[in-house]
Amino acid sequence: MSNETKPSSNAAKIARRTFLVSAGVVGGGVALGLALSPNRLKIYGDDVASGDEVILNTWVKLTPDNKLTVIIPHSEMGQGVGTGLAQMLAEEMEVDWDTVSIEQAPASNDYINSDLGRGYIVGEGAKIPSFVYPMLDFTFLQIAKGLVGQLTGGSTAIRLTGYHGMRRAGAAAREMLMRAAAKEWGVPMNSVRAEASTLYHDASNRSASFGSFAVAAAKFTPNLKPALKSPSSYKIVGTPKPRLDLPEKVTGEAQFGMDVIVPGMKYAAIAQAPVFGARAVAVDGPANPAQQIVNLGDAVVAVADSYWTASNAVRQLDITWDGGDQALTSEDLRASHNKHLQETRHEEVMDKEGDAPKALQSPDAVSVEYAVPYLAHATMEPMNCTASVHDGKCELWVGHQNPITARDDAAKALGLKKSDVTVHNAYLGGGFGRRARTDNVVQAARVAAEIGAPVKLVWSREQDMANDFYRPAIVSRMRGLVDDGKISAMSHAYIYSDAGMPDSERPFAFQYDVPNKRIARHPYPSPIPVGSWRSVDFTQMGFFNESFIDELAHKAGADALAFRLAHKSDARHRAVLERLADEANWGNPKTPGASQGVAIVDSFETIVGQVAEVTVEGDDRIRLHRLTSVVDCGQVINPNAAEAQIHSSVIFALSAVFFGEITLENGEVVQQNFPDYDMVRLRHAPTQDVHFINSGHAPGGLGEPGTPPVAPALTNAIFAATGTRIRELPLARAGFRSV
Amino acid sequence: MTISFTLNGEPISVEAPSDMPLLWVLREKLELTGTKFGCGIAACGACTVHINGVATRTCVMPVAAIEGADIKTIEGVSLGPGEMSAVQSAWLEHQVPQCGYCQSGMIMAAEALLDQNPDPSDDDIDNAITNICRCGTYERVRTAIHAAARARREA
Numbered sequence: 012m013s014n015e016t017k018p019s020s021n022a023a024k025i026a027r028r029t030f031l032v033s034a035g036v037v038g039g040g041v042a043l044g045l046a047l048s049p050n051r052l053k054i055y056g057d058d059v060a061s062g063d064e065v066i067l068n069t070w071v072k073l074t075p076d077n078k079l080t081v082i083i084p085h086s087e088m089g090q091g092v093g094t095g096l097a098q099m100l101a102e103e104m105e106v107d108w109d110t111v112s113i114e115q116a117p118a119s120n121d122y123i124n125s126d127l128g129r130g131y132i133v134g135e136g137a138k139i140p141s142f143v144y145p146m147l148d149f150t151f152l153q154i155a156k157g158l159v160g161q162l163t164g165g166s167t168a169i170r171l172t173g174y175h176g177m178r179r180a181g182a183a184a185r186e187m188l189m190r191a192a193a194k195e196w197g198v199p200m201n202s203v204r205a206e207a208s209t210l211y212h213d214a215s216n217r218s219a220s221f222g223s224f225a226v227a228a229a230k231f232t233p234n235l236k237p238a239l240k241s242p243s244s245y246k247i248v249g250t251p252k253p254r255l256d257l258p259e260k261v262t263g264e265a266q267f268g269m270d271v272i273v274p275g276m277k278y279a280a281i282a283q284a285p286v287f288g289a290r291a292v293a294v295d296g297p298a299n300p301a302q303q304i305v306n307l308g309d310a311v312v313a314v315a316d317s318y319w320t321a322s323n324a325v326r327q328l329d330i331t332w333d334g335g336d337q338a339l340t341s342e343d344l345r346a347s348h349n350k351h352l353q354e355t356r357h358e359e360v361m362d363k364e365g366d367a368p369k370a371l372q373s374p375d376a377v378s379v380e381y382a383v384p385y386l387a388h389a390t391m392e393p394m395n396c397t398a399s400v401h402d403g404k405c406e407l408w409v410g411h412q413n414p415i416t417a418r419d420d421a422a423k424a425l426g427l428k429k430s431d432v433t434v435h436n437a438y439l440g441g442g443f444g445r446r447a448r449t450d451n452v453v454q455a456a457r458v459a460a461e462i463g464a465p466v467k468l469v470w471s472r473e474q475d476m477a478n479d480f481y482r483p484a485i486v487s488r489m490r491g492l493v494d495d496g497k498i499s500a501m502s503h504a505y506i507y508s509d510a511g512m513p514d515s516e517r518p519f520a521f522q523y524d525v526p527n528k529r530i531a532r533h534p535y536p537s538p539i540p541v542g543s544w545r546s547v548d549f550t551q552m553g554f555f556n557e558s559f560i561d562e563l564a565h566k567a568g569a570d571a572l573a574f575r576l577a578h579k580s581d582a583r584h585r586a587v588l589e590r591l592a593d594e595a596n597w598g599n600p601k602t603p604g605a606s607q608g609v610a611i612v613d614s615f616e617t618i619v620g621q622v623a624e625v626t627v628e629g630d631d632r633i634r635l636h637r638l639t640s641v642v643d644c645g646q647v648i649n650p651n652a653a654e655a656q657i658h659s660s661v662i663f664a665l666s667a668v669f670f671g672e673i674t675l676e677n678g679e680v681v682q683q684n685f686p687d688y689d690m691v692r693l694r695h696a697p698t699q700d701v702h703f704i705n706s707g708h709a710p711g712g713l714g715e716p717g718t719p720p721v722a723p724a725l726t727n728a729i730f731a732a733t734g735t736r737i738r739e740l741p742l743a744r745a746g747f748r749s750v
Numbered sequence: 751m752t753i754s755f756t757l758n759g760e761p762i763s764v765e766a767p768s769d770m771p772l773l774w775v776l777r778e779k780l781e782l783t784g785t786k787f788g789c790g791i792a793a794c795g796a797c798t799v800h801i802n803g804v805a806t807r808t809c810v811m812p813v814a815a816i817e818g819a820d821i822k823t824i825e826g827v828s829l830g831p832g833e834m835s836a837v838q839s840a841w842l843e844h845q846v847p848q849c850g851y852c853q854s855g856m857i858m859a860a861e862a863l864l865d866q867n868p869d870p871s872d873d874d875i876d877n878a879i880t881n882i883c884r885c886g887t888y889e890r891v892r893t894a895i896h897a898a899a900r901a902r903r904e905a
Binding site for chain 2: 089090091251253256258263265266269270272278317318320389392393439440471652655659660662663666685686691692693694698699
């Protein structure tokens, strides 16, 4: 990732030109850019793609010394995306992995990845599995207004950009190089082979580096459907290549948005409206010529020569806020949710089989209610953005999940053309969905324009906690009937606040075979901002569904895992459960005296089953000793990074189960910082066993699917240990706490 | 005021308000951005550096209090250009960082722990290192600390 920090409005232009020049030698190198249109794949050259063309955002830069750079159109926020995507490309291109480096794509339309999958759908038609269609919608989800974006979210980088883009771009580039060599050597192309960045013609004992044929290769038209390797011959994909971004992350050199230094920049601290929707109608405070105050309407910003000075200044301001719902409380909202759930006027039926309402009239039907709170993202790096606005141009430095919308929203706020805004995307100190939003970006751009100097806006942790796009707080009512040890009917009604997940993802699905089902949502827009939080709606639905199936198993007097198996016909689901029973020693905990709980959720085309082992110390202190995960995400690209994603998803979910709750009083968020919105630390973290099933399927997502089963696996284990069924989160609501 | 101290082995003087936390002096006045801002109340550990060998959270440490002290930041951990410390090497060997934002503080805490306790148990690690990592690298942090401890003992 570039450490370039000087304000240079030419920076993006230079980067862009580097990659767009067709087959030209640029700075001693050659850029092989591949562009995809609905009908043809071609070198992306001076004849810039016309309106209907779609650009494949997979870029290959090859230099004469045979070094390969892969341009990564996704943001690095901890998942190791660059390494994984480069592995997929390098595998098909037959590149020597030691020659590979990665570079962040500029935030330019040329790298828009939402168009990528769409282009391949058009190009490949029915060959694309149907699951991709809903996922493409999901890729668009945060950007529906403009249908342009460079989103990293929805666990899509590997399974869309990688599987449909990087692999083919690598294979097409290899074919072009082989073709160039065949022409030069006057031999048939099929007699040329590529291996480890070298082209060979064995019959004549000739060989040459990829780099030496880069210019010649770039003159050929890439094949839209290049021959792809069989996974059985993979040498790079499926191996634990060390992540290319990690060396600079152990030396302090990695540059996050927070770390950008622009010469002459000032620092800004912010006070945003404490009540959502309020406006600053008066701002008073001690006058200080060294500080500037900017009233943005819904926020007030102090600018000074250091963040410390600015944050002191903003604290000393006397701001009069007006508007917003100053009476809003979490309790009232919960009561409204309960009331709304009783009314069926506005319900939307999401799934229906048989006649559940009729079956559930039985007096033996079970009816239970669940509730989950608002959750903040609380990324380690508080929100921030650095902006410089001069001469009708705007430059932004930020770690963002969607740099294109960051650019577009800044342009709109400043009345500039999109082409006059440049985004330098840095490493993200955590994203989890929060950094797909542009509130911080627009604020920084407006302040920079107002004061006429570069400015770094930094949110305090308290500002970050109180001004999030939270995971929605919702309530749920489940009903079910067990007949002869099997579920004969179930229904689910729940409050729905749109957090950006398309229905086609089917987060609401009760993932078991039940003859009579009815699943209906009751739309109730959240009074405070909500958004995607790692695994989005699956976190709530996973807790509801996997708690309820456990309750029904108990009701049936059945083993919780066997009961699940008895209601699963999907072979992959069954394989995950069976492997899980084996790996976790189901029924015979590895921790002496511990109790086990199980859960399984299929999300983002990946199935994750988990078993938690807990003991309860005293009456109420929960110790989670071990958490075993069995994962079927299809083809694993990098086993080491894949395991890390599961570790990460588990800890992320555990923080929420143990501590996570955002509440409202007088219209304001109550929680301010880590003591009252606490996090799992080393002493809470269980031993994790992670196992991957190689099912031979195409890769599924992996950034999010480890999260949804964690809460129910844990609470089901607590039920096994104590007989107390936890239907509300976090654990404190049921009188439990962490050790 | 002018504060003088030793920073990564070099004597240094810096002009800063006396109540400015060391974190911001490092990040803004000295442009050493490896030390991170996470919470501002010493709750998360992202800002951890060594002050006279002790792992200390600098977001609440007024710079005036470190006059004459010996400060080591993440930038001073490497043994030489391209030569990583045992902890850094173990961190790479076990692929610990994810987003990486908390890792400077985590590494500084681990270095200090091993300076004091060359062979920590899991419990020692859990009790000594209370840094927050939102990516949940804890499992590998534990593994890497044990590996670094071994490497340091064998060095």
